[in-house]
Amino acid sequence: MRVEVLERILKVNDALAEEVRAALDRAGIVAVNVIGSPGSGKTALLEQTAAVLHPRVRLGVIEGDIATTRDAERLVRCGVPAVQIETRLVGGACHLDASLVRMALARLRLEEIEVLFVENVGNLVCPSAYGLGEHLRVVVASVPEGDDKPAKYPATFARASAVVLNKVDLLPVTDFSMAAFAESLRAVSAAPLFPLSARTGEGLGGWLAWVEAQRADWGRAP
Amino acid sequence: MRVEVLERILKVNDALAEEVRAALDRAGIVAVNVIGSPGSGKTALLEQTAAVLHPRVRLGVIEGDIATTRDAERLVRCGVPAVQIETRLVGGACHLDASLVRMALARLRLEEIEVLFVENVGNLVCPSAYGLGEHLRVVVASVPEGDDKPAKYPATFARASAVVLNKVDLLPVTDFSMAAFAESLRAVSAAPLFPLSARTGEGLGGWLAWVEAQRADWGRAP
Numbered sequence: 001m002r003v004e005v006l007e008r009i010l011k012v013n014d015a016l017a018e019e020v021r022a023a024l025d026r027a028g029i030v031a032v033n034v035i036g037s038p039g040s041g042k043t044a045l046l047e048q049t050a051a052v053l054h055p056r057v058r059l060g061v062i063e064g065d066i067a068t069t070r071d072a073e074r075l076v077r078c079g080v081p082a083v084q085i086e087t088r089l090v091g092g093a094c095h096l097d098a099s100l101v102r103m104a105l106a107r108l109r110l111e112e113i114e115v116l117f118v119e120n121v122g123n124l125v126c127p128s129a130y131g132l133g134e135h136l137r138v139v140v141a142s143v144p145e146g147d148d149k150p151a152k153y154p155a156t157f158a159r160a161s162a163v164v165l166n167k168v169d170l171l172p173v174t175d176f177s178m179a180a181f182a183e184s185l186r187a188v189s190a191a192p193l194f195p196l197s198a199r200t201g202e203g204l205g206g207w208l209a210w211v212e213a214q215r216a217d218w219g220r221a222p
Numbered sequence: 223m224r225v226e227v228l229e230r231i232l233k234v235n236d237a238l239a240e241e242v243r244a245a246l247d248r249a250g251i252v253a254v255n256v257i258g259s260p261g262s263g264k265t266a267l268l269e270q271t272a273a274v275l276h277p278r279v280r281l282g283v284i285e286g287d288i289a290t291t292r293d294a295e296r297l298v299r300c301g302v303p304a305v306q307i308e309t310r311l312v313g314g315a316c317h318l319d320a321s322l323v324r325m326a327l328a329r330l331r332l333e334e335i336e337v338l339f340v341e342n343v344g345n346l347v348c349p350s351a352y353g354l355g356e357h358l359r360v361v362v363a364s365v366p367e368g369d370d371k372p373a374k375y376p377a378t379f380a381r382a383s384a385v386v387l388n389k390v391d392l393l394p395v396t397d398f399s400m401a402a403f404a405e406s407l408r409a410v411s412a413a414p415l416f417p418l419s420a421r422t423g424e425g426l427g428g429w430l431a432w433v434e435a436q437r438a439d440w441g442r443a444p
Contacts, residue, residue, distance in 0.1 A: 094348050123347050
């Protein structure tokens with residue numbers, strides 16, 4: 001019964017995700033679902049991305065958190081239109097779903113956005129099963145989490161369009177092996193890997209170029 | 223309907239948790255549910271704990287992961303009886319539940335264990351709602367995750383019997399504020415806080431004394 005109910009929930013979510021996707025496509029927006037553990041640096045990555053790309057590439061952000069509006073405030077300070085979803089106010093969900101994103105979209109001026117980042121709740125597991133109508137998925141891992149994460153959370157990494165490995169500035173002070181991480185990622189995914197530090201700015205170039213290329217590929221298409 | 227089904231699942235889990243708790247109590251075992259983000263250092267903490275306390279304090283470990291048996295293997299190398307639950311084999315669950323722990327208990331010699339650590343799936347959200355029949359809950363956070371985690375995951379921290387802040391060796395190379403972390407923890411919990419580094423061994427003393435005191439309080443009681 002548990003599985004049956006979950007399947008029904010996922011089916012409803014999929015239908016809503018299709019609606020969200022259609023609305024995004026009409027507006028010429030590329031949406032990126034950003035998934036990662038608590039503290040992997042998802043918001044810091046978006047701040048750095050905004051600092052360089054916005055408003056040349058017009059960004060928008062939907063922030064998902066169980067509690068607090070801190071993350072949306074951080075993006076607003078970067079000049080990016082951002083709305084916060086506090087999932088504890090809608091039942092404490094451990095992940096965003098398409099209905100929450102649909103509500104958040106109504107609070108943004110879609111005509112002003114080319115690339116919309118949807119930062120999921122800090123959780124490397126549950127967000128993986130719930131499509132939000134996004135075009136792309138980015139998984140953000142970080143050096144202090146260890147080089148075994150793709151092996152231990154294979155379903156999440158397998159669905160990534162790109163993987164960011166954040167906090168490479170901590171490589172010298174941890175036991176992290178870049179070769180081991182890359183190997184365990186390759187076992188489940190062919191997605192491009194961007195090792196970088198959102199804190200120091202090291203390695204951001206490849207990631208930023210990728211983001212901009214996605215806009216060119218998807219957005220404002222005839 | 224979603225909420226109703228969840229309530230039913232939680233009620234079944236609660237009943238099984240009572241069974242587990244009774245079995246543990248009969249065996250004079252103190253069980254500790256260890257919750258934390260992916261890569262917060264839960265297994266490393268248990269390795270260090272085993273290295274000092276075991277077998278003077280006779281430990282046992284149940285490891286929960288979505289995939290791989292690596293964590294149990296790490297503990298077995300420390301000489302501790304350990305069994306692995308791979309949740310992907312039972313539906314990919316993002317948290318342990320009491321039925322999984324009950325099955326794992328059947329694979330351990332309970333009479334040889336005084337303190338049983340149950341390391342949950344790496345997830346700061348979902349494990350919080352599912353009791354496993356444990357006597358105590360430890361939340362493991364880590365410095366690179368940032369000092370805002372208790373504010374952003376309040377329900378998880380509010381239910382902690384103790385909080386470990388791991389990776390304090392990285393304090394000099396991060397922007398983490400110990401005062402901010404302690405303040406945000408105090409807003410939701412009065413649990414003791416143990417800042418330490420499982421990697422360097424710094425600060426382990428307080429944590430180890432706490433573990434040993436729990437045995438004295440709970441275990442082998444008349």
